[in-house]
Amino acid sequence: MSSRTEPVLVLDELGLALLMPGYQTLYRPSQQHAHRRSSAGSLSELGKACGVAQGHRRILDACAGFGTDGMTLADLGCTVTMVEQNLLVWLLLRDLDQALGRVTVEYGDCTDFMRDLRRCWDVIYLDPMFPPRRKTALPNRGLQHLRELSGVQEPDVGVTLTQLIALGRRCALARVVVKRRLKDPQDTQSAFQIKGKSIRFDVYLPE
Numbered sequence: 001m002s003s004r005t006e007p008v009l010v011l012d013e014l015g016l017a018l019l020m021p022g023y024q025t026l027y028r029p030s031q032q033h034a035h036r037r038s039s040a041g042s043l044s045e046l047g048k049a050c051g052v053a054q055g056h057r058r059i060l061d062a063c064a065g066f067g068t069d070g071m072t073l074a075d076l077g078c079t080v081t082m083v084e085q086n087l088l089v090w091l092l093l094r095d096l097d098q099a100l101g102r103v104t105v106e107y108g109d110c111t112d113f114m115r116d117l118r119r120c121w122d123v124i125y126l127d128p129m130f131p132p133r134r135k136t137a138l139p140n141r142g143l144q145h146l147r148e149l150s151g152v153q154e155p156d157v158g159v160t161l162t163q164l165i166a167l168g169r170r171c172a173l174a175r176v177v178v179k180r181r182l183k184d185p186q187d188t189q190s191a192f193q194i195k196g197k198s199i200r201f202d203v204y205l206p207e
């Protein structure tokens with residue numbers, strides 16, 4: 001298995017799993033979900049940033065990944081649509097959702113969903129891949145695989161995120177929420193921040 005150079009999906013009796021080049025064991029997003037449930041208390045900053053306490057929220061999780069944040073928001077009572085542009089990640093996410101059945105999972109570029117005027121969101125949630133930083137390990141294997149699959153290059157990320165925020169502010173009814181590293185530079189455009197131990201959520205109001 002270790003001589004492969006391409007990621008592959010494996011279907012077994014437990015569902016779909018990912019096998020990445022250089023890894024000997026399968027990765028299952030469902031196991032990440034189980035871990036998230038056991039540590040859900042530490043994710044309450046996400047709910048605060050999205051304004052969950054202020055009423056029912058329809059949320060577009062525009063960079064879904066393996067759905068950890070989106071499913072947390074669904075657990076908090078939000079109606080969540082997740083969008084993922086990587087085909088393998090989307091297939092794994094869809095398989096996970098078929099087991100859990102509480103969110104809508106879409107394939108494609110989130111900008112197409114944000115430009116679709118027939119759709120209505122209270123909150124646009126953006127968690128694009130953080131730019132790589134030397135000597136900093138990612139917190140879990142799921143994020144490591146998302147980075148490997150997306151092949152993010154640092155110079156592209158800031159521009160893309162700026163465009164996503166601007167687009168989100170034109171279509172969100174209540175707010176745009178961006179996950180960042182705690183020590184990332186401040187963005188003067190944001191209205192306020194909710195801080196966690198190592199990450200923060202920057203909140204932007206609609207234009």
Ligand SMILES: C[S@@+](CC[C@H](N)C(=O)[O-])C[C@H]1O[C@@H](n2cnc3c(N)ncnc32)[C@H](O)[C@@H]1O
Binds near residue numbers: 064065
């Ligand atoms: C850091 S991960 C998100 C992790 C996610 N919040 C979670 O809890 O698992 C970023 C994901 O956004 C996806 N992505 C980046 N740009 C996108 C876009 N324009 N449209 C849809 N998905 C996008 C990437 O493929 C990647 O899977």
